[in-house]
Amino acid sequence: MDWFTAHDIGKKGGEARTPAKRKAAKKNGTLGGRPRKSTVGEHIMRRKLSRDEHHAIGEAFFRLTRSERDIFRKFYGLPLGEKRKNRMEPYFDAATVDGIRANKPNKRMSHILKKFRLMARWRLAGGL
Numbered sequence: 652m653d654w655f656t657a658h659d660i661g662k663k664g665g666e667a668r669t670p671a672k673r674k675a676a677k678k679n680g681t682l683g684g685r686p687r688k689s690t691v692g693e694h695i696m697r698r699k700l701s702r703d704e705h706h707a708i709g710e711a712f713f714r715l716t717r718s719e720r721d722i723f724r725k726f727y728g729l730p731l732g733e734k735r736k737n738r739m740e741p742y743f744d745a746a747t748v749d750g751i752r753a754n755k756p757n758k759r760m761s762h763i764l765k766k767f768r769l770m771a772r773w774r775l776a777g778g779l
Contacts, residue, residue, distance in 0.1 A: 687748040688748075689748070690705065690745060690746050690747060690748055691727060691729070691744075691745055691746075691747055691748070692704075692705050692708045692709075692745025692746060695708075695745075695764065695767065695768070695771075696708065696768065696771060700745070702746070704775055705744075705745040705746040706745075707771065707774040707775050708745040708771045708774070708775075709744065709745050710774055711767060711770040711771040711773075711774045712745070712767065714770050715763065715766065715767060715770075719763045719766070722759065722760060722763055723760075723763055723767065726756065726760050729744075
């Protein structure tokens with residue numbers, strides 16, 4: 652009896668060319684890839700979030716400075732929100748699955764993400 656590793660079994664399954672697999676691949680390709688399962692908030696916080704936690708993370712977004720919110724919005728491809736004081740205010744919905752998931756942030760964005768995660772964790776822990 653031959654013993655296969657998980658790698659060998661997975662490779663064998665990936666090589667299958669069934670009509671069902673072709674149909675699924677075509678469907679995923681027309682939609683731009685597999686549908687996303689995690690929200691932007693979950694991607695940023697690197698864990699699953701409840702509805703209340705998504706709301707708390709949205710509040711943490713507005714604790715960033717305006718320029719940081721603009722950089723954050725552009726980095727994730729988020730839309731602008733309502734107009735406040737003759738300026739479009741970035742809108743942040745942590746529960747959306749839309750938005751760009753960039754791979755490597757630059758130093759400025761890295762700093763903003765660290766600051767955002769720190770504020771979001773503080774909000775999730777019950778901070779004001």
